Amino acid sequence: MLKTPAAPDSMRPAEPASLKSPRLSDLVVPIRCLGENHRTRIGNHLKALNAQDRYLRFGFSAKDEQIDRYVEGLDFERDEIFGIYNRQLKLIAMAHLAFSIDMRMNPSSEFGVSVLAPSRGRGFGARLFERAVMHARNRGVKTMFVHVLSENVAMLQIARNARATVERDGAESEAHLSLPPATLNTQLAEIVEEQMAQTNYQFKVQAKQFQDTFSRMQSFWRDMDHSASAE
Numbered sequence: 001m002l003k004t005p006a007a008p009d010s011m012r013p014a015e016p017a018s019l020k021s022p023r024l025s026d027l028v029v030p031i032r033c034l035g036e037n038h039r040t041r042i043g044n045h046l047k048a049l050n051a052q053d054r055y056l057r058f059g060f061s062a063k064d065e066q067i068d069r070y071v072e073g074l075d076f077e078r079d080e081i082f083g084i085y086n087r088q089l090k091l092i093a094m095a096h097l098a099f100s101i102d103m104r105m106n107p108s109s110e111f112g113v114s115v116l117a118p119s120r121g122r123g124f125g126a127r128l129f130e131r132a133v134m135h136a137r138n139r140g141v142k143t144m145f146v147h148v149l150s151e152n153v154a155m156l157q158i159a160r161n162a163r164a165t166v167e168r169d170g171a172e173s174e175a176h177l178s179l180p181p182a183t184l185n186t187q188l189a190e191i192v193e194e195q196m197a198q199t200n201y202q203f204k205v206q207a208k209q210f211q212d213t214f215s216r217m218q219s220f221w222r223d224m225d226h227s228a229s230a231e
Contacts, residue, residue, distance in 0.1 A: 007054050019060060029127045032082040035093070042081065043071040045091040048116055056152045057114045059172070061132035082131055084124055089208055092119040095128040097136060108143045109136050113155070134190050137182045146175040 025120065034042065046067045048056070054062045061068070074096070084093040093115040100106040108118065113134050115124050134146050148155045150173045159166060159175035166175045 013181045030197040031199035033130045041091045092116045093124040097132045109141045110145045126158050137179050144177045
């Protein structure tokens with residue numbers, strides 16, 4: 001059974017940075033919610049991970065067919081998928097926030113994240129975790145879990161920074177983070193952040209369309225020049 005990836009660990013005093021009400025000045029990375037129409041890009045993103053990254057993400061070296069099954073099984077109605085796109089509309093980072101089947105009896109969620117190698121070191125994983133925490137709080141989640149291989153140091157560090165409690169069981173570790181109730185600030189911040197991310201995405205779509213059209217025009221005129229020179 002495929003595991004929903006991983007993130008990190010620690011203790012738990014005062015409300016950590018990832019649980020503080022977000023400020024608009026902090027929303028520097030456009031993170032948008034992904035729907036059914038992004039399923040193919042999600043698959044392409046996960047397949048772009050190398051064998052080691054897949055091992056850390058899923059708990060085993062998932063093959064393309066297993067990734068396909070995972071992507072096909074994503075429930076966009078129940079869960080939330082977050083993504084970060086670059087200017088070329090390539091999904092460079094994504095997170096899966098899976099909610100319990102019965103939120104009334106068990107208001108919990110599980111977090112998993114992956115970032116393409118060329119885009120690491122920019123804090124995208126931590127930013128996606130913060131975004132997921134905010135959404136989970138607004139959905140009434142009491143506890144967020146992260147299941148990860150104990151060797152997944154980067155993911156564990158994210159959890160530690162959030163002051164999650166981590167329990168290690170040999171090769172695997174589980175972090176759990178108690179979430180405070182949502183506030184008006186977290187609810188408004190999520191609405192604003194999603195709107196900003198959607199606007200940013202549409203801008204990237206238009207910019208790429210213009211770039212592609214311009215490139216085709218340049219190619220056309222080069223062909224014309226070559227034809228004229230050959231005559």
